[in-house]
Amino acid sequence: xxxxxxxxxxxxxxxxxxxxxxxxxxxxxxxxxxxxxxxxxxxxxxxxxxxxxxxxxxxxxxxxxxxxxxxxxxxxxxxxxxxxxxxxxxxxxxxxxxxxxxxxxxxxxxxxxxxxxxxxxxxxxxxxxxxxxxxxxxxxxxxxxxxxxxxxxxxxxxxxxxxxxxxxxxxxxxxxxxxxxxxxxxxxxxxxxxx
Numbered sequence: 050x051x052x053x054x055x056x057x058x059x060x061x062x063x064x065x066x067x068x069x070x071x072x073x074x075x076x077x078x079x080x081x082x083x084x085x086x087x088x089x090x091x092x093x094x095x096x097x098x099x100x101x102x103x104x105x106x107x108x109x110x111x112x113x114x115x116x117x118x119x120x121x122x123x124x125x126x127x128x129x130x131x132x133x134x135x136x137x138x139x140x141x142x143x144x145x146x147x148x149x150x151x152x153x154x155x156x157x158x159x160x161x162x163x164x165x166x167x168x169x170x171x172x173x174x175x176x177x178x179x180x181x182x183x184x185x186x187x188x189x190x191x192x193x194x195x196x197x198x199x200x201x202x203x204x205x206x207x208x209x210x211x212x213x214x215x216x217x218x219x220x221x222x223x224x225x226x227x228x229x230x231x232x233x234x235x236x237x238x239x240x241x242x243x244x
Contacts, residue, residue, distance in 0.1 A: 052181035053188040059175065060168045060192025068223060069162050073197045076158065077204025080151035086201050087194070089155025094193045097163040098186050102176030115238035122231035127161065130221070165231075168193065 064070060076086050149157070163169050172189045179185050 050184075052175075052179035052184040053191075056172070056175045056179075056185050056188030057191040057195065059171055060189045061195040062192075063168050063171060064193060064196030067166070067168070067196070068227065069159060069166070069193070070197060070200045071219075071223060072158055072162055073200040074204040076151065076155050077201045080154070082151045083201045085150065085152040086155045087198055089152045090159055090193060090197055090201070091190065093156045093159035094163065094190045095186065097160050097169060098172045098189045101169040101172040102182055102186055113238075115235050119232070119235040122228050122235055126225065126228040 073086070073090065076089075077083060080086060168189065172185065175189065176182055176185045
């Protein structure tokens with residue numbers, strides 16, 4: 050059971066203050082349907098962490114750390130742009146993204162946001178450490194739920210009082226800063242003199 054509880058604790062702690070908590074708040078405030086959002090988090094996390102546990106080590110041997118960091122920067126930039134889209138969508142009820150609904154929007158957003166995230170990396174390491182792949186994946190998924198379900202529920206109840214435009218802009222800004230920081234790290238990796 051250690052392979053279940055240790056990953057759950059590690060991921061729950063790693064998620065505190067993470068970008069996915071902010072994403073959960075934005076989704077809850079926008080859709081005001083907590084259960085499809087929570088289910089979307091579960092499915093996205095299971096898929097993401099399964100891929101991380103199964104393929105993470107293999108992919109890391111194919112690409113340089115610099116390339117991986119550039120890819121991370123690009124994903125953060127994409128999420129920053131995506132976060133701004135709901136401002137238009139609130140005014141245009143017929144838009145395609147609006148028709149996705151809370152489950153699909155959460156599934157897509159969480160899956161992308163977790164790419165290269167510290168919890169995905171932790172999942173790779175934990176899956177390598179424990180010889181209980183399924184328990185590790187279930188544990189890391191539980192950790193995500195422990196950290197994000199309360200945020201979804203609070204966001205759902207407080208949605209009418211939340212400044213949605215401001216929250217979206219702050220979220221987009223946070224993702225843009227993460228993209229810039231990751232790009233800086235990638236640039237530094239390419240400029241480190243070899244020994």
